[in-house]
Amino acid sequence: MIAAWLRTRGTSWATGAVRPAPASTPRRSGTSRRSGSTMDGAGGRVLATGIDVSWAETAAIAGVEELRHDVARDEPPAGPFDLVHARLVLVHAAERETALRTMVRALRPGGWLLVEDADPALQPLICPDEYGPGRELANRLRTGFRQLLRQRGADLA
Known part of the structure; x- marks a missing residue:
């Protein structure tokens, strides 16, 4: 389009x-x-x-x-x-x-x-109930991604 x-x-x-x-x-x-x-x-x-x-x-x-x-x-x-x-x-x-x-x-x-654009504020809602290896991995990835964004100067507020 x-x-x-x-x-x-x-x-x-x-x-x-x-x-x-x-x-x-x-x-x-x-x-x-x-x-x-x-x-x-x-x-x-x-x-x-x-x-x-x-x-x-x-x-x-x-x-x-x-x-x-x-x-x-x-x-x-x-x-x-x-x-x-x-x-x-x-x-x-x-x-x-x-x-x-x-x-x-x-x-x-x-x-x-x-x-x-992305809305990093929504990321904490990905796997609020952490049960099972898949959800644990998703939360580790989310946490790592947010740390990387902070290190690169992104405002996650």
Whole structure:
């Protein structure tokens, strides 16, 4: 659906880019980067950004630009954009409000901001009754995941 919308609109910024999937699967960069074919004939632009885009040299996809960018610290990339898509970005940003403002400032009037994020506050509800090895393992994984997020600066409040 996003690909069809982009064909008619033109520009998108996908923030929080991560390593793409293996070559045998449709490639995506973190948020909503699609193969260049989604933009064929649109004359549009897709920009994928992230703090670490070192993988981009070997993962080039036609019609997609990569940019090293910290959405919570840097000015927005040159736009404006019809769509800004942030997937699992705000949960990792120490300055969430700043990051959100940066994304909003990059939109053209009438543009769309699509935010997909995790809610770590819901994780304690995974296995409240810990009985059996499966539930014990799930709770250990949950605890480890939350510790990792805290170590990486995520605000779990």
